[in-house]
Every structure is written in structure tokens, then in C-alpha cells.
Amino acid sequence: MDQIDYKILELLQRDSRITIIQLSRELHLSRPSINERLKRLHENGVIEGFTTLISPEAIGKSVQAIIQIGNLKCGCRHFEEKIKEEEAILECHRVTGTSSYFMKTAVSTTRHLENLVDRLVSFGQVNTSIILSTSVANRPLLPEMKQNSIDS
Incomplete structure (x- = not known):
């Protein structure tokens, strides 16, 4: 490149x-x-596809949250298959640390968020943080550029 x-x-x-x-x-x-x-x-797999960014607020999904789940009561693969069925989950990342997964969700009301959390509790320990604002979103992901060294 x-x-x-x-x-x-x-x-x-x-x-x-x-x-x-x-x-x-x-x-x-x-x-x-x-x-x-x-x-x-x-x-070469650098470009995976093209997509459209949608405003959650404009489509009535203004309650956004980060959900962490740890101490899983089931296998990771089983959890991942079940979480794929949850349309409110926008992203799900398996991570290191005390939580096993970080998920981003967008729902229309706190009642919907509560219902989602209630469904997730059966899988492990859930910690939910409501997103108040976003200071960085959809920043372009670019490769590191190699510098040509004149001294070499």
C-alpha cells in the first residue's frame, strides 16, 4: 500500500x-x-464492504449502552450464537480482562434496555453503562504509513 x-x-x-x-x-x-x-x-481484504451510517436518534433508538458480561455460565461459542439473535446488539467483542464480552446496543427506551439485560443475566454477570455522549465516532481506520528513511 x-x-x-x-x-x-x-x-x-x-x-x-x-x-x-x-x-x-x-x-x-x-x-x-x-x-x-x-x-x-x-x-486483498483491506476493503471488506460498504455501509451506511444511521443516526440511532433519528430512528427512535436513542438509548445506547455498553454492556459488559463476565463470569459466563456457558461456553463462549454458545453465548456468541445466542447473542447473534439479539437485534438490539450492534457490536459484540470478546475481550481480555474481567469481562468476557463488551457489547454496544441501541434501543428505544430504558424499558427495552432492561428487558435486554434481563435476558443476558442468565449468561453471566452483567454490567451496563448508558452512553451519555460520544466524542469520537466512526473515525477512519487507516494503516500506519511507513516512513522512507533518507539516512539509510
């Missing part, structure tokens, strides 16, 4: 609807060159 690939990834993460023509203009490259780079990034 070079600086152009880096810039392509940055631009796509800021606006996944950017067109090939716009990328071409922004990066001063031909459309076939941009297409080839995008194809290569996709084939």
Missing part, C-alpha cells in the same frame, strides 16, 4: 458514496487506475 491507497481509504471512509470520477479528480489519477486500486484493495 502506498500514499494513494491510504488516501483512497480515507476518502471512502469519510463518504462511501464518493464516485470513481470524484476519486479520480481528487487524486489526479485516471478512472481505470482508481478502479484497479479499489479492486486490489478489495481482493
Whole structure:
């Protein structure tokens, strides 16, 4: 990956609807060159897909929380299969430390959050934190750029 690939990834993460023509203009490259780079990034697994960001508040899911669960009463694989059935769980991460999993959820009311927590309690010790605000969200994920050393 070079600086152009880096810039392509940055631009796509800021606006996944950017067109090939716009990328071409922004990066001063031909459309076939941009297409080839995008194809290569996709084939190499760097680009996994494209998505749309939805405002939870705009669709009535303004109660967001981080749920931690530890001291599992079942196997991890069983828990992971069950959690996939919970549509309110937006993300689920298996982690190290005292908790086994961190999950992010978005629901419409605290009653819905309470019901979700009640379902999760059967799996282990649950700790819930309501998200009050988000200071960093959806920051572009970019590779480390290797510096060319002039001294070498």
C-alpha cells in the first residue's frame, strides 16, 4: 500500500458514496487506475464492504449502552450464537480482562434496555453503562504509513 491507497481509504471512509470520477479528480489519477486500486484493495481484504451510517436518534433508538458480561455460565461459542439473535446488539467483542464480552446496543427506551439485560443475566454477570455522549465516532481506520528513511 502506498500514499494513494491510504488516501483512497480515507476518502471512502469519510463518504462511501464518493464516485470513481470524484476519486479520480481528487487524486489526479485516471478512472481505470482508481478502479484497479479499489479492486486490489478489495481482493486483498483491506476493503471488506460498504455501509451506511444511521443516526440511532433519528430512528427512535436513542438509548445506547455498553454492556459488559463476565463470569459466563456457558461456553463462549454458545453465548456468541445466542447473542447473534439479539437485534438490539450492534457490536459484540470478546475481550481480555474481567469481562468476557463488551457489547454496544441501541434501543428505544430504558424499558427495552432492561428487558435486554434481563435476558443476558442468565449468561453471566452483567454490567451496563448508558452512553451519555460520544466524542469520537466512526473515525477512519487507516494503516500506519511507513516512513522512507533518507539516512539509510
